[in-house]
Amino acid sequence: MDKKKISLVSLGHLSCDINGGALPAVLPFLRTHYGLSYQATGGLMFAYSCLSSIIQPLFGLMADRLSKPWLIPLGVFLAGIGLTAVGFMSSYWAIFAAIGISGVGAALFHPEGARFANKVSGESKGTGMSIFSIGGNTGFVVGPLLATFFLTMFGMPGMVIFGLLGTVMASILLLLIMRMVAPEAAAAAQRTAQAAYGQPKNVEKAHSANAADSTGKSGEDAVLQNNWREFSKLTGAIITRSVLFIGFNTFIPLYWVSGFGQSKAAGAVALTVFCTFGVLSNILGGVLADKYGFRAIVRLAFALVTPVVLAFSLMPNLYAAYAMLPLLGFVLYVPFSSLVVLGQTYLAKNIGFASGVTLGLATSLGGVFAPVLGWVADNHGLPRTFQCLALVALVGTIFAFTLRKDEEGKKAGKTA
Template structure:
C-alpha cells in the first residue's frame, strides 16, 4: 500500500486530493485516531445487533415463540447481513463510497425503531432484516478504512477494529438486562440515541476516508508489497479451508450468543437477568481476546494464531456441558477469550492470499461469518426443540476440533523478527 504524506498547510486553498500524495513505499504511520473512531463505530453497530439475541427471552415469552422461530429470527437477520456483503465489498473495491458508512448506521437505527414497535412475529422479522442490511453496508467499507489506516500493521488494525465490535456485542446484553428486560420491548428505543452517535462518528470517518483515498490501483500496490507465490488452485483451497474454519467458529458462537442464556436458565435455574450477566461474561471475554489475534499474528504468523484459536478451544468446549455453575461461567470466559483471536488472523490471512481485493474479502468473510451464525442459530434451535438445550451444547462441543484443518494452510507471510 502506498505511503500517505501530509503536505504542509499554506495560505492558499487546497483540495482534499492536493492534501495527500502517494508513493511506492509502505504507509509509515498507523493513523490511530481513525482506527479508534471506526472501532467505536463498530462498537455501536454491533451493540445494536446484540440487542436482537439479547431480547429473545422477552420476545419468546411475549409472543409465545418456539426455539425454531427464535432460530428463524437470527437466520433472517444474519442472511440479510451476509448475502449483500460480498457484493458491497466487490463494488467498493472498484468504487469506494466513504459515506455509505453513516447510511448503513441509519438502516440499523431504523431497524431498532421497528423492533421496539413490532407487534407480531412477521414485523419482528422485518425489523431484524433492516438491521441486517445496515450491517452488510457497514462492514466491508469500515474494514477497508482499518486497512488504509493500518500503516502496514494490518493485524493490529483489524484487532482494534474487531475489539470495538466485540465490546459492543458484550455491552449490549448488559444494557438489555438493566434497561429493557425491566421496562419492556418499547425501551429498545433508547438504542436509537446510541445509533445517532454512531452516525456522527461515521460522518467524521467518511470525511477522512474521502480526503485520503489512494488513487492508484490497490491491487498493483498490494501485489508489490506481499508478492504471493502460491498457485491459483492453492489459493482457492486455502480460502475454502478458511471458510470451513469460519463455519466451525460461528456455528459454535451461535450456540453461545443465541442459546447460552436458555442453557443457563434450563440447567441452573437462574433468572433471565442473571443469564444475561453470564452471557455478558462470555462476550466480554470475546472482546478482550480479540485484541491479541491480530498483533500476535503480525508477530508470529497468522497460521499459528488460527491453530491456537480454533483447535485450542476444543478441550474447554468439550468439558463445558458437564460442568457446574461456577465452572460453566469460568469455561465460557476461557472459550470466549481463546476463540476470539481467530477472526482477525483469518481475515488478514485471506487478504494476503488475495491482495488488492480488501473489500471483496472483507465482505465475503464477514458475510459468511454472519451467514453461518444465522444458519447455526436456526439449525440449533430446531435441534433444541426436538431434543434439549443441553444436547445442543454437547453436540457443538466437537466443532472446534475442525481446527485441525489449519495444518493444510500454507505460510503466506513470514513472522516478524
C-alpha cells in the first residue's frame, strides 16, 4: 500500500465531503431564515443528493475508460464553491441550484478518488479503503462545526469559508496529483515513441507489461467478469444504508432543536458526536474486514441496525438520546469500506463504475427520500420518522444476508 498516495486522496475526500457534512447543520439556519417546512428543508438535501447519486456512476464509467486524476481537485472546487453560493442567494430555488452544483462536485470526485485509492491500496484493500473513507467521514465531522461557527459569527455570508477552503485545497491537490502522474505520463510517451521506431519483440512485451501495471488494465481484464446479480443485491443494501445515513444526518440537528428544545449549536454538537464515533467505527470496520471478511462485517452491522434505530426513536429524554449516538455511528459506519470493496469485487472489470454506485448511493441517494421523511416529520413528528427508518433498516438486513461469501465474489471476479 502506497501510504503517501492513499493519504493524499484521503485528504481530498475530506475537502470534498466537508461540504456535504456541513449541509445538515446549515439546514436549521435556512429553515429559520426563510421559514421553511420540514418537507422544503428536506428538498434542499434532495438537491445535493439527487444530482450527486445519479451523475456519479456516469463519471465512474468515464474513469474506467480513461482515468482523469484532475477530476479529484475539480470536484473539491465545485463542492466548495456551490455551498458558498448558498449564503448569497435570495430565493429557495437559487439555493436549490447552488446546492445542486455542490452535489455535482461530489459526483466528480468520488469515482476517480475511489479508483485511485483501490489502485494504490495493493493487497490491503479493506484498510486502504478505510483510510480513504476516513477523509470523507472526517469531513462529515468537521463540516457541521465549521458551518455552525461561521454562520453564528457572520450569518449567511459566513458560508464563504467553504469556497475558500475548496479553492485552496483544489489548488494543492492539482499540483500534487499532476506531479505524481507526470512520471507515468512521461513513461507512456516514451513507450509510444519507441514503438513508432520499432524494437525487439521481447522489449515490446516488457513495455506492454509495464503499461498494464501503470494503467491498471492488463491481459487479466480478459478473464475478469462482472457479477451483476450479487452487485444488485449489494446495491439494495447500500440504498437502505444511504436512506438511514442521510435521514439521521439531516434530522439529528433538527431533532435536538425542535424535539429537545436545544440550540442550533447543540444540534451541531450532536451531529458531530454521531459522526465522530462513525469515523472510529469505519477504521475498525476496515481492519476487521481484512481479517474476517467484508461480508461478515456487513452482516454484523445490518443485524444490529434495526434494533438500534428503533431504540433511538423511543429514547425518552436528551441524555438517553445522546447515549444512543455512538451506537448509531457504529452500525451505520462500520460496514462502509466493506460495502465499497465488495462492490469493486463484484464488478471487477468496472471498478470506477462500482465506486460511483457504492459511494454515490452510500452518501447521496438517501437524500432523494429526504422530502418523504420530511413529510412524515411534518405530519407525525420526528420520532415517527425514526421508526420509519427502522423499517428501512430491516429491508437492508434482508439484502445483506443474501450476499455471497467474500471468497466466492473474489473468485468470480478473477476467474469467471
